[in-house]
Amino acid sequence: MLKTERWAFILKTVNRNGTVSLRDLEQQLHVSRMTLRRDVNEMAEKGQLIRIRGGAQSVHQQGHELARRSKTTLNLPAKRAIAKVAVNRIQPNATIYIGPGTTLERMSEFFVTRNVRIVTSSLPVFNAFRHLKVRDLVMVGGFYREMSDTFIGSIANEMIQKLNFQASFISLNGLADERLMTANSAEGELQRLALEHAQQRIVLADASKFERNDFYTFYALARIDELITDSNLSPELQKKYQQLTALTVAPPLT
Incomplete structure (x- = not known):
């Protein structure tokens, strides 16, 4: 073998x-x-x-969620490679949503386009981008969830429902049986709304997230426009997911 x-x-x-x-x-x-x-x-x-x-x-057993601070160094080269590809999907003058997640935080490292409006519910994403002087940076308020360093709940949901995005970039905790999953239902609901209000729905997921279940299903893979992963994903899984969605495999960073 x-x-x-x-x-x-x-x-x-x-x-x-x-x-x-x-x-x-x-x-x-x-x-x-x-x-x-x-x-x-x-x-x-x-x-x-x-x-x-x-x-x-x-790394992430179902029902045993890792705190954000424990994830920051996990699969770091893969996360950076994925983030670099994702940044290239951002169009000038666009309004985009960037969700919570340590892979999404890495997008700020490769950001070139400044003339964009960024909306996020993630405090680390907000802090990463506020130094880049983008056109507008919007923080979604609500109930603070320390585990993922993000804001959730009815206030956050209501705000997202009033907005429209050219693209939403989200991550997940698990991907299996063509379902996108996360550990928290309120966080998952906010992710769902952000995707529903976007013209382009882009998911960032390193190889460790594939074929893994988690607590709450928030979206169907069939409704995603692009799934970006890293080169650690096995050839067998690459072939499988290429038949299910538009899969992009990020090359390793040199």
């Missing part, structure tokens, strides 16, 4: 079950434990899973 095939199987298994033991992987893949331990170590270094004694744990 090829290394890429092993990694795809390990990632799918750990994201589905939350944890997996080296013993179980050894029995299922018929590969030496030494090889599997090396695979898990390398995958942990890339932020695709968490190495634990005797096996591995999902």
Whole structure:
């Protein structure tokens, strides 16, 4: 079995079950434990899973949401590569929504177009862009959710419903069975509204988010205009999702 095939199987298994033991992987893949331990170590270094004694744990187990501060360094090269591609989708004079998420925060690093209006519910996104002197920067208010450093609730929803965007850029916690999922229903509802009020609906998701379930489904993959991911996504999953949506694989940054 090829290394890429092993990694795809390990990632799918750990994201589905939350944890997996080296013993179980050894029995299922018929590969030496030494090889599997090396695979898990390398995958942990890339932020695709968490190495634990005797096996591995999902970076984001369903029902166990990681705080934003714990995500900032996970899969960082992949997130930056995705963000660079996403920035190229922004047209001059556009009004865009940028949702919460550590991948979306990275868009500010590659931002060139200044003549845009940016709307966000994410405090870190707001702080990242306020130094760039864009045309307008709008912060959506509401109830503050510390876990994701974002504003949610009826006040935020009402504000988004009155706005229109040329493009909405959002991220997610899980993507499986053609469903976009997140850990919090109120946050998911705000994401849904931002997508509904956009002409272009663009989703940013690193490879670790694929084939993983989470608590709340907020949108259907079929309604997305583009899905941007990174080159760590296995060839098998790339082929699968190319048949379901407009998939863009961001090349690694040099």
